[in-house]
Amino acid sequence: MRSRFARHLQWTKRELPREGVPKSARAMLASFGDVAAPAPEEQRAISPEFNGHQYAIFLLHVAAEVEHALMAEYLFAAYTLGGPQVDGKHVDVVRQWQEVILGIAKEEMGHLCSVQNVLRLISGPISFDRDDYPFGAEFYPFSFTLEKLTLDSLAKYVVAEAPLDWSGAEAEEIRKRANESAGSDVNQVATLYHLMIETINNVLLVHDDAFRADTVSMQASWDEWGRGYTHGQRGNETHAAPAATPELIIEVVDSRAAAVDLLQRIAEQGEATDKGGETSHFKRFLNIYRAWSAIAKKDPKFDPSRPVVTNPIVEDSLPEKQARIDASSTATNTITDPTTFYWAHLLNVRYRMLLTGLMHVFHVAGSLASTTKPSARGQLITLIFSEMYKVRALCGLLVTMPVHRGGDPSKHSAGPPFQMPYTLDIPERESDRWRWHRDLLFAARDLLDELAVREKDSPRLAYVLSMRDADTNTMAIIEAMIAKLDKVSAEVTA
Amino acid sequence: MKRELKEIRLLPPLAISRLGSSPEPLNNYDVVVDPKDPLGFRQITSANAQTILVDTSTGEVSDICEGLEVTFKDEEGRVRPVAPFIELWGRFGDDDEWSHLTRDDVDLDQLHWRARLGNVKAFRRTGDVKDRILADSEWFNDHAFREMHGKCDNFLPGKVLPLGHVQFIKPTEQFPHIRFRYTPAEGKVYGSNWFVKKADGSYQPANSADDPTDSGSYLQHDLNIADVVYNSGPDGGKWAGYTESSGSALTIPAQIYAGQSGANGWVSSGYLDDECDGIIEVELRGKQKLSAFSRIGAGPPAYAPDSFPIRTVFDELEQVLLGWQIDDGDYTDEELQHETEEIIRRAFETIRLMNTTVMNGNQVGPQPDIASTMVRQDRGDTERAFEPIMAETIVDNLAVRALHQNIYASLSSGVPPWFISVIRKFDEIGDLSTEGRRKMPAMMRNADGRYLTLTRRQREKIRMASKRLTSTTEKKR
Numbered sequence: 006m007r008s009r010f011a012r013h014l015q016w017t018k019r020e021l022p023r024e025g026v027p028k029s030a031r032a033m034l035a036s037f038g039d040v041a042a043p044a045p046e047e048q049r050a051i052s053p054e055f056n057g058h059q060y061a062i063f064l065l066h067v068a069a070e071v072e073h074a075l076m077a078e079y080l081f082a083a084y085t086l087g088g089p090q091v092d093g094k095h096v097d098v099v100r101q102w103q104e105v106i107l108g109i110a111k112e113e114m115g116h117l118c119s120v121q122n123v124l125r126l127i128s129g130p131i132s133f134d135r136d137d138y139p140f141g142a143e144f145y146p147f148s149f150t151l152e153k154l155t156l157d158s159l160a161k162y163v164v165a166e167a168p169l170d171w172s173g174a175e176a177e178e179i180r181k182r183a184n185e186s187a188g189s190d191v192n193q194v195a196t197l198y199h200l201m202i203e204t205i206n207n208v209l210l211v212h213d214d215a216f217r218a219d220t221v222s223m224q225a226s227w228d229e230w231g232r233g234y235t236h237g238q239r240g241n242e243t244h245a246a247p248a249a250t251p252e253l254i255i256e257v258v259d260s261r262a263a264a265v266d267l268l269q270r271i272a273e274q275g276e277a278t279d280k281g282g283e284t285s286h287f288k289r290f291l292n293i294y295r296a297w298s299a300i301a302k303k304d305p306k307f308d309p310s311r312p313v314v315t316n317p318i319v320e321d322s323l324p325e326k327q328a329r330i331d332a333s334s335t336a337t338n339t340i341t342d343p344t345t346f347y348w349a350h351l352l353n354v355r356y357r358m359l360l361t362g363l364m365h366v367f368h369v370a371g372s373l374a375s376t377t378k379p380s381a382r383g384q385l386i387t388l389i390f391s392e393m394y395k396v397r398a399l400c401g402l403l404v405t406m407p408v409h410r411g412g413d414p415s416k417h418s419a420g421p422p423f424q425m426p427y428t429l430d431i432p433e434r435e436s437d438r439w440r441w442h443r444d445l446l447f448a449a450r451d452l453l454d455e456l457a458v459r460e461k462d463s464p465r466l467a468y469v470l471s472m473r474d475a476d477t478n479t480m481a482i483i484e485a486m487i488a489k490l491d492k493v494s495a496e497v498t499a
Numbered sequence: 500m501k502r503e504l505k506e507i508r509l510l511p512p513l514a515i516s517r518l519g520s521s522p523e524p525l526n527n528y529d530v531v532v533d534p535k536d537p538l539g540f541r542q543i544t545s546a547n548a549q550t551i552l553v554d555t556s557t558g559e560v561s562d563i564c565e566g567l568e569v570t571f572k573d574e575e576g577r578v579r580p581v582a583p584f585i586e587l588w589g590r591f592g593d594d595d596e597w598s599h600l601t602r603d604d605v606d607l608d609q610l611h612w613r614a615r616l617g618n619v620k621a622f623r624r625t626g627d628v629k630d631r632i633l634a635d636s637e638w639f640n641d642h643a644f645r646e647m648h649g650k651c652d653n654f655l656p657g658k659v660l661p662l663g664h665v666q667f668i669k670p671t672e673q674f675p676h677i678r679f680r681y682t683p684a685e686g687k688v689y690g691s692n693w694f695v696k697k698a699d700g701s702y703q704p705a706n707s708a709d710d711p712t713d714s715g716s717y718l719q720h721d722l723n724i725a726d727v728v729y730n731s732g733p734d735g736g737k738w739a740g741y742t743e744s745s746g747s748a749l750t751i752p753a754q755i756y757a758g759q760s761g762a763n764g765w766v767s768s769g770y771l772d773d774e775c776d777g778i779i780e781v782e783l784r785g786k787q788k789l790s791a792f793s794r795i796g797a798g799p800p801a802y803a804p805d806s807f808p809i810r811t812v813f814d815e816l817e818q819v820l821l822g823w824q825i826d827d828g829d830y831t832d833e834e835l836q837h838e839t840e841e842i843i844r845r846a847f848e849t850i851r852l853m854n855t856t857v858m859n860g861n862q863v864g865p866q867p868d869i870a871s872t873m874v875r876q877d878r879g880d881t882e883r884a885f886e887p888i889m890a891e892t893i894v895d896n897l898a899v900r901a902l903h904q905n906i907y908a909s910l911s912s913g914v915p916p917w918f919i920s921v922i923r924k925f926d927e928i929g930d931l932s933t934e935g936r937r938k939m940p941a942m943m944r945n946a947d948g949r950y951l952t953l954t955r956r957q958r959e960k961i962r963m964a965s966k967r968l969t970s971t972t973e974k975k976r
Contacts, residue, residue, distance in 0.1 A: 087968030100968050107917075228890040383892035391905035401914035405973040464913065464972040467537065471908035474538035478901050485897075 057210025062129035064201045069120045071194060073135040074149050076113035077423045079162070081313075083107045084400040085153035085420065088311040095300065099309040102293050106154070109286050115230075115253045116271045121367055122224040122257060123205070123264045127215045131367045133360050137425045146194055147187035150334045151317070151423060153310040156301070157186035159294045164191040166287040168276040169199070179294065188334065198272035206265050218259040222370040227255045229386050313420040314338040314408050319349040327409045330417050338408060344459050345406040345419045351452045352399040357426040358445045359392035364431050365438050381435075384482060388442070391479065395472065396421070402465065436490035443483050446476055501606060507589040508597065509679075509781055509793035513816070516663070516797045518686030518773065519580030521573040526550040528569045530805060532844070537911065538904045540805040541848075545569050551584060553680065558642025558666055560674035571804070578800050582682040584668070585779050585793050600677050602670035609784045611638045612679055614665040616647055616777030616795075621729075621738040624756065624767070629653045630736050632771070634662045638782070642669040644682075649775065651729075653736030658728040660689060662775045663797060679781070683797035684773035690724035691731040691739035691769030698761035700740060723770070731769055739769025751948035752876070774798060806848035809940050814954045823955035825963050835964035836971045840910045842957055846940065847903035850896065858942040859894040860887035873944055877931055880948070888936045913972035919965045923952045 051060045083106035091099050121131050136149055146165035152158050160183035167176070183191045204210050231253055254271055258264045275286045301307050314330055316337040327341040340349050366385040400421045408419040431438050453473045460466045519525070527548040530541045545567050552562045572578055587610075589600045598604075614636040622630040629652035636645055649660030661684050668678040695703035695718070703719040731739035744764035745753045754765035776796035783789040830838070857863060860874030868875055868885060877883040893899075910916060923930075923938035928949035930936070936950070943951040952958070 089969055089973070091968055096968055097966075100966060103968070226890070229893055380892040383890070383895060384898050386893055387895075387898040387902050391902055394905045394909040397917065398909035398912035398914050401970055402912050402972070405970050467534070468908065468912035468972075470535065471537045471904075471911040474536060475901065475904045475908040478538065478897070478904060482897055482901060 051210075057204070057207070058127065058212070058215050061127060061201070061204050061211045061215075062124065064197070064204060065120055065124050065127075065129060066132045066134075068197055068201060069117055069124070069132045070135045071145060071197060072113050072117040072120060073133060074145055075165070075194075076110050076117060077135070078149070078151060079106050079110040079113060080396075080400060081151040081420060081423065082154040082158060082162075083110060084404050085310045085313040087309070088405075088415075090311070090415070091309055092307075095307070095309060098296065098300075102154075102296075102309070105289050105293065109289060112253060112274060112286070115255045116274070118225040118230060118255050118363075119267055119271060121363075122255075123267065125220045125224050125367065126217060126258050126264055127205075127211065128217055128220070131364060133363050133429055135425060146192045147183070147189075148334060150315065151420065152315045152334060153313040153420075155310065156294065156297055157182060159290060159297065161187055161191055163287065163290045163294055165194055166275045166285070166290055167193055167195070168287065169193060169195050171287075179291075186334070195272060195276045198268060198275070202265055202268045202272065205261065205268065208261075211261070213261070216259075216261050216264070221257050221259050223367060224257045225255055225367070226257050227253070229383070230255045311404050311418055312414075312416055313404050313418050317349070317403075317408060317420045318422050318424060319346055319353065330408070340408055340419050340422070341410045342407040342412060342419070343410065344456070345403065345408065347452055347456050347459065348399065348403055348406060349419060349422050351449060351456070352396065352403060352421045353424050353426075354445060354449045354452065355392050355395045355399060356421075356423055358442065358449070359389060359396060360426065360429055361431060361441060361445065362389040362392060364429050365442075368431070368438075369435075381486060384486060388479065388482075391475070398468065402468070436487050436494065439483050439486045439490065443480065443487070446480055446483065450476060501604060502591050503786065504589045504600075504604070504783065504789060505592055505595070507587060507600070507781070507783055507789045507791045509585050509779060509791045510588050511583075511585070511793065513794045513796070514583035514585060514681065515581075515812075516583050516681055516683040516795060517581035517800045518683050518797055519578035519800060520685035520687070521575075521577035521579045523573055523579055524582040524682065525571065525579040526567040526569050528804075530807075538847075538907065541807075543569050543805060551674075551678070553666070553668060555644040555664075555666065558644070558669040559671050560668060560678075563674065571800070578686060580683050580685075581800075582680055583795065585679040585681070585795070587677040587679070587781060587791075589789075601675035602677065603675060605677060605783060606785065607670065607677075608640065610667075610677070611640045611782045611784060612636070612665070612667050613638045613780045613782075614645075614647060614681070614777060615780075616649065616662045616775045618649055618660065618662065618771070618773070618775040620756070620774075621736075621741075621771060623750075624743065625737055625741050627653070627736055630738055632660050632662075632775075634660075634775070634777075636665055640667065642667050649773075653730055653738070654728050655730045655735075658726070660728055660771060661685070661687075661773055663773075665779070679779060681779065681795050681797075684775075685725075686799065687725035687773055688723050689726050689728045689771045689773070690721060691727065691729040693721060693724070693727055694718035695721045696739065696768070698759045698766040729769055729771060738767060738771075741767040741769075751946075803852060806851060807845045809842065809845045809849045809943075810951065810953055810957070814957055818954045818956040821956065823959055825956070825959050827963075830960070830963070832964075832967055832969070833971050835960055835967075836910065836913065836915075838957075838960045839916050839964045840907060842953065842961065843903060843907045843910060847900050847907065849940070849943075850900045850903060853896065853942070855894045855896045855899050855942065859889050859891065860885070861891045861894065873936070873942055873950065876944065876948070877936070881931060883931050886933075888942055913970035915967040915970075916961050916965050919958075919962050922958050922961060923950060924958065925952050925955050928952055 051057070055063060083103050086099055086103040086106070117133070121133075124131060136145070147161050150158075160179045163179050164183040180191070254267070254274060256263075256267050256270075258267050273285065297307075297309075315332055315334060317340055318337045319340045323343060323346050324339055324341055328339065330338060340346050362385055366382055366389065369380075369382045369385060403419050403421050405414055406419050407414045408417050432441055450473065453469055453476070456469045457466065457473070460469055517525075526545060527550040528543050528545045529548050531544055533539060533542050545565065547565060550564050550567050551560055552564065553559070554561045570579070587600045587605070588597050589604065590597050614634075616634040618632040619630075621632070622628065624630075632649040632651040632654075634647040634649045636647060639645065644664050644666045646664050647662040649662045651660065654660075663681060663683040666680050666682070668680055670677055697703055729738060730736060742761055742764045743749055743753050756765075756767055757770045758765050758767045760766070774797050776794065778792050778794055780792045781790065854870075857870050858872050860868075860872050863869045874885060874887060878885045887894075906918065918939075921937075921939050923935075923940070927935055927938060928945065928947065928951075930938075930950075938950070940951050940953070945951040953961075
């Protein structure tokens with residue numbers, strides 16, 4: 006599927022051959038009203054199959070996919086940190102690293118929602134899709150890999166978030182390590198954002214009438230999504246984040262200028278520009294890399310991560326045979342422990358519920374009439390946050406569980422598979438969308454029923470029962486929404 | 500020859516009773532979380548709770564039972580009062596364990612008790628010492644069911660405010676332990692006039708069609724009051740008609756008494772309730788006099804006994820006793836996790852009792868400012884713009900409750916709490932920025948008039964629990 010993207014991805018080539026721009030594309034650039042065509046040296050090559058507007062949407066889809074992938078990878082990496090093997094003298098610093106990386110993952114989530122806002126603004130379809138294993142390296146910074154945090158994986162994150170002009174001995178060393186770890190050159194997210202900003206800011210490519218201020222009600226706002234989670238310094242209890250900690254960027258956009266400004270702020274949060282400074286993802290990852298390197302020099306056995314296998318996956322049925330653990334970044338490791346198997350499926354279902362909720366919420370407007378009272382959108386946001394909490398808890402559980410039947414999790418542990426659902430499409434009718442959520446909740450309940458039996462003598466039983474209880478309450482909310490929508494539909498029909 | 504006691508104590512040092520008019524006090528019960536229904540209401544159970552049955556006419560314990568039925572009202576619909584026992588504990592030497600004393604440990608003739616209670620709510624407003632309502636049992640050592648009469652210089656002749664009963668429980672061979680019991684009053688309202696007065700001092704005209712109890716078709720009989728005890732005449736006090744607006748010497752907020760709006764503020768209707776608090780004292784007058792005391796209070800019944808507020812007197816006392824700081828090793832990981840879960844459980848139990856949509860400041864129908872909320876208070880106190888606290892779309896009560904239940908559920912997985920940054924700090928209660936107002940607990944005010952916070956110690960428990968790098972389920976494995 007991703008090859009459909011890859012064939013249009015010329016941005017990964019840093020030096021674009023101007024003479025290679027097809028005439029059809031140049032002609033397209035000049036086709037907006039009476040705006041004069043730019044000189045050939047000012048033109049950027051885009052696919053002859055796109056107009057400028059479609060190209061901007063395409064790039065936003067790529068950005069959404071990249072943000073989504075990074076979020077999953079960072080979340081996975083953060084949850085591999087810790088465990089009983091961490092020496093007491095390092096616990097505080099490792100916990101700080103975990104907090105920092107979880108914070109970055111949260112900010113990637115903000116970026117993902119903000120990119121959807123820009124998509125809404127220019128009437129593009131919403132996208133929460135991303136590639137599954139493997140890999141799509143053509144437009145990802147590096148092959149999508151869920152792996153435990155190591156200096157190698159950290160090097161990839163540093164380079165992916167680095168500014169384009171990052172150089173020097175340290176840069177060379179880390180870039181070399183990252184490229185070796187990735188098996189190819191690590192692309193920088195900054196390249197994509199600079200291209201996106203340039204494209205959307207170009208009146209020739211995206212005309213003024215493409216920006217639809219009336220889509221604001223369909224966008225994610227900080228008011229609804231930020232809650233109390235904005236400025237980190239208020240809650241910077243561990244001093245894990247720098248003094249001027251970053252914000253969660255979720256912003257409604259109503260014009261070209263607002264969209265460009267938003268994308269610039271996202272780019273700055275990633276790279277270490279003057280504005281981003283110490284708060285950038287790049288700097289924060291780099292600081293961890295430096296601190297880890299310093300500790301490892303004194304203590305070569307230092308390993309702050311649990312022995313989580315790379316790219317854990319779960320199949321529909323429990324395999325009878327189990328393969329050996331494969332540590333390479335392109336491998337997948339199938340979970341064969343029967344109890345972990347159900348927990349991993351539960352994680353996948355909850356992850357799908359989270360993504361489906363996100364798809365849905367961008368299709369529900371907060372009309373002027375409904376913004377003064379609780380709304381369907383509000384209910385969806387609550388549902389999404391609830392699923393985030395569950396995903397968080399399930400990540401925490403899975404990294405402590407065996408990957409293989411009878412295995413020892415202190416040697417090889419499972420992790421959250423984050424396998425993409427077969428579809429993220431949602432039904433057309435609003436009440437059917439809620440039925441969609443209900444179906445997923447039923448699937449989760451079946452898994453929880455199974456786990457209630459399997460975990461009856463385990464301390465994890467409390468979580469199974471609590472989650473099942475919480476789902477019952479969520480089901481009541483969903484049923485009420487369906488009944489309400491059906492009633493409205495019946496009245497309209499009558 | 501009895502051994503000589505070294506020290507005595509009355510335990511618990513603070514007992515809270517609850518008003519009720521039934522002659523049968525509430526049976527003892529525990530409140531537990533049902534592991535099969537972890538998000539449901541707490542269960543009331545008497546399975547392991549001992550109820551001490553007392554024959555008030557003799558003062559003797561008639562039986563001590565477990566598993567009695569727990570009903571909060573009797574068959575006639577009267578609320579059963581919570582009537583606590585105060586126990587006499589002691590030790591004979593510095594190295595001894597404290598023990599609940601029995602009649603074998605003490606010469607009962609040498610044991611003397613005194614109860615002093617007060618209701619000074621009117622005095623707190625008027626500042627007139629004659630408005631203090633005080634009851635004193637004087638010293639006694641018999642076992643009579645002794646009525647506590649609240650007396651006040653501004654009461655009508657012969658009138659008292661009933662503040663409950665005290666009784667020194669008679670130890671017997673079968674039940675030899677030494678106990679004292681306070682049974683609170685019935686929970687009635689007393690007044691200054693049988694008829695309803697308007698804020699300007701004139702009487703409310705009767706509407707006999709609406710009020711069949713109207714006296715003489717002239718004045719509206721005040722159905723709220725059980726008796727007129729307060730003298731509001733020219734030679735009496737000023738409680739009825741007392742008026743206040745606001746000011747630094749007043750409570751925050753001011754005007755928290757029954758009344759009606761008048762030209763200069765809120766005008767008191769002259770009501771008095773039979774709540775009170777006070778001290779129980781004991782003296783052992785042997786060779787050497789030993790003494791101890793305990794505090795009691797009488798408050799309204801618990802109408803939601805299966806839910807606990809997010810912050811309680813227990814939390815305050817724990818902080819007073821142990822301080823706000825927690826050192827490594829004070830609690831195990833499991834205990835800190837449990838404490839955090841308990842705080843979140845109390846959060847959604849509190850939400851269950853709130854109208855979150857209204858308390859957020861949402862518009863209800865055409866009305867933008869429908870109730871006394873923090874939103875209104877922020878505007879009234881500081882002239883902040885009237886603005887709902889959270890986004891109006893996300894405060895549906897069931898949704899907010901579900902969200903907190905999901906946090907609770909996630910914590911039960913054993914993962915460390917992750918939300919310390921959104922828990923309001925004690926010095927952020929006046930932060931009226933958008934972010935500051937959205938901190939947790941949200942939408943509620945504390946006794947200081949600003950946003951409610953957890954106690955510092957409660958918050959510290961969550962912070963300490965957040966420091967872990969392991970799951971509690973992992974450690975148990």
